[in-house]
Amino acid sequence: MTTESHFDVSGEAPPSATNGVWLSCVACGTEFAPFETVRYVCDDCDGLLEVRYDDLPGWDDYEGDGVWRYAHSLPFEEGVSLPEGATPLHEVPQLENELGVDRLRVKHEGLNPTGSFKDRGMTVGVRVAQEMGVDRLACASTGNTSAALAAYGSRAGLETLVLLPQGNVAAGKIAQASLHGARILEVEGNFDTCLDIVGDLADSGEVYLLNSLNPFRLEGQKTIGFEILEQFRDEEGTYPDRIVLPVGNAGNTAALYKCFRELVASGALSERDVPKLTGVQAAGAAPMVEAVEEDLEETRRWDDVETRATAIRIGNPVNAPKALPGIRETGGTAIAVSDEEIQSAQRELAAEGVGVEPASAASIAGLRLLRENGVVTADERVVCLTTGHLLKDPDAAFTAGADPEDVPGTTEGVREYLGLGHE
Numbered sequence: 241m242t243t244e245s246h247f248d249v250s251g252e253a254p255p256s257a258t259n260g261v262w263l264s265c266v267a268c269g270t271e272f273a274p275f276e277t278v279r280y281v282c283d284d285c286d287g288l289l290e291v292r293y294d295d296l297p298g299w300d301d302y303e304g305d306g307v308w309r310y311a312h313s314l315p316f317e318e319g320v321s322l323p324e325g326a327t328p329l330h331e332v333p334q335l336e337n338e339l340g341v342d343r344l345r346v347k348h349e350g351l352n353p354t355g356s357f358k359d360r361g362m363t364v365g366v367r368v369a370q371e372m373g374v375d376r377l378a379c380a381s382t383g384n385t386s387a388a389l390a391a392y393g394s395r396a397g398l399e400t401l402v403l404l405p406q407g408n409v410a411a412g413k414i415a416q417a418s419l420h421g422a423r424i425l426e427v428e429g430n431f432d433t434c435l436d437i438v439g440d441l442a443d444s445g446e447v448y449l450l451n452s453l454n455p456f457r458l459e460g461q462k463t464i465g466f467e468i469l470e471q472f473r474d475e476e477g478t479y480p481d482r483i484v485l486p487v488g489n490a491g492n493t494a495a496l497y498k499c500f501r502e503l504v505a506s507g508a509l510s511e512r513d514v515p516k517l518t519g520v521q522a523a524g525a526a527p528m529v530e531a532v533e534e535d536l537e538e539t540r541r542w543d544d545v546e547t548r549a550t551a552i553r554i555g556n557p558v559n560a561p562k563a564l565p566g567i568r569e570t571g572g573t574a575i576a577v578s579d580e581e582i583q584s585a586q587r588e589l590a591a592e593g594v595g596v597e598p599a600s601a602a603s604i605a606g607l608r609l610l611r612e613n614g615v616v617t618a619d620e621r622v623v624c625l626t627t628g629h630l631l632k633d634p635d636a637a638f639t640a641g642a643d644p645e646d647v648p649g650t651t652e653g654v655r656e657y658l659g660l661g662h663e
């Protein structure tokens with residue numbers, strides 16, 4: 241497949257399209273009706289599907305705030321909304337200075353309704369589920385997808401089932417799934433095992449799958465890209481040179497790439513303004529980094545994965561076939577970071593008032609390494625994506641942070657403890 245044919249997303253609607261929306265296989269190009277039959281991959285070749293539109297809007301077509309501001313780039317006018325998106329693009333002057341880049345901004349997706357970017361995917365995905373008329377939603381999750389699915393599913397009045405890897409989900413995330421009323425199955429196995437199982441249930445029609453294999457979820461996540469470009473342009477007068485993000489299943493990487501391709505196809509963004517997509521993985525779960533470094537066509541499945549950044553503890557990134565071209569064609573790269581580097585970055589972000597969970601801090605840790613090895617240059621304007629909120633993983637925060645100190649229950653006692661002397 242040529243670079244051009246992969247990059248280009250413009251095209252005439254096939255007869256199977258509904259209101260100018262259809263599905264297309266990224267591997268063989270076969271086109272399918274979007275909402276008639278539930279399907280997650282191509283009937284012909286098992287390739288990943290992506291949503292296509294006959295009408296690709298420009299910046300002037302967007303109005304309002306958050307994910308649904310970009311309704312003209314989504315399959316529906318509105319969705320099941322809490323609402324989501326419109327997250328801050330923080331300035332982080334100390335980090336910017338210390339890492340030595342021209343400009344550094346942090347897009348904090350932890351400020352979404354359930355505390356991660358997964359809400360952007362769910363507001364669209366659950367709307368599609370309603371269109372399909374399904375009544376039971378399911379996902380495999382390292383935690384955040386389950387929290388988002390539980391919240392959006394219950395808001396839509398649908399049953400939700402989540403499969404989590406036993407012992408490897410942060411406390412805040414299980415608490416959310418539980419309170420929002422999901423049925424939680426803790427599977428003996430890792431995330432990839434959970435996804436294998438829920439994939440089988442979805443194939444036999446038992447559940448509607450809302451993992452990022454579902455192409456409609458990535459449509460919602462695409463709006464991270466629209467927001468970054470608009471916010472950065474409005475505040476900095478230009479587009480960022482690079483976007484650095486943590487990578488698990490590589491759904492966001494694929495979604496951002498699709499955002500760029502659609503904007504280029506509509507003429508809203510010139511090809512040379514497309515930011516370099518730069519993925520960061522934990523060293524103990526880095527099949528995407530391996531594929532980029534060894535120039536592999538596909539990722540190799542890692543059966544044993546380990547990292548304290550549980551949100552990216554994934555050995556078989558399902559969206560790799562969409563994300564690898566995104567990294568390559570935008571001139572980006574991928575890099576692995578250690579858990580120690582992730583923890584330091586989490587502290588550094590916290591020191592600027594930005595509280596994130598470990599996986600999110602991988603983006604900053606990765607940028608630091610890429611500055612040190614010269615891949616990122618001092619003149620670059622960079623956006624780091626932080627994907628989830630600090631409170632998602634309270635244990636990790638306690639480990640990285642300062643310990644509480646026991647003091648007596650009197651002013652005098654506290655003064656003495658602090659070495660302040662008598663008043």
Ligand SMILES: *Cc1c(COP(=O)(O)O)cnc(C)c1O
Nearest residue numbers: 384488489490491492551627628
């Ligand atoms: C889901 C998730 C990721 C991984 O995103 P992908 O799109 O699967 O690559 C990273 N960080 C957090 C906090 C997440 O919840």
Ligand SMILES: [Zn+2]
Nearest residue numbers: 265268282285
């Ligand atoms: Zn196909």
